[in-house]
Amino acid sequence: MSHPERGMQIAKNLKVIDWLKTEILDQIANLFKGLHHANQHLILDSLASLVVVSYVLARRVGIxxxxxxxxxxxxxxxxxxxxxxxxxxxxxxxxxxxxxxxx
Known part of the structure; x- marks a missing residue:
């Protein structure tokens, strides 16, 4: 891989990591809304999304x-x-x- 291509990969990875961080915050907000309204579907969906995002973020940072x-x-x-x-x-x-x- 040439240096410009490698630089693009690093930039893309950083952008994805930033997106995943915002996704975590968004899902925490959804979880709190679900808990506040006792919305079982929203609670389950938010928790599942948090688990998925955690795994993907781990992979993006080399875990x-x-x-x-x-x-x-x-x-x-x-x-x-x-x-x-x-x-x-x-x-x-x-x-x-x-x-x-x-x-």
């Missing part, structure tokens, strides 16, 4: 999907070990860890 999955499981185990309130009260973190390990 593989597998690495992200491993980091999520590692973070869950850390919070479980430290007695995070969501784990102590509801067992949410160990449930999510089990789900992640089944995939």
């Amino acid at each position: 593989s999907f597998r690495e992200l999955d491993q980091a999520v499981v590692s973070k869950l185990r850390e919070h479980i070990r430290e007695g995070h309130q969501l784990e102590n009260w509801y067992g949410d973190l160990s449930s999510l860890e089990q789900h992640m390990n089944k995939r």
Whole structure:
């Protein structure tokens, strides 16, 4: 790849990263609207979009999907070990860890 083509790829990648950052903010706003209006469809759609954008952003910055999955499981185990309130009260973190390990 020549230098001008490489420069174009870098610029394109930076533009995509900026777009993904705005998409995260947009989906957080939609999530808050969904929660405020108790709109299950909007909540689910926003959460799904946030997960997708997180994976794509990770890839754009050089983190593989597998690495992200491993980091999520590692973070869950850390919070479980430290007695995070969501784990102590509801067992949410160990449930999510089990789900992640089944995939």
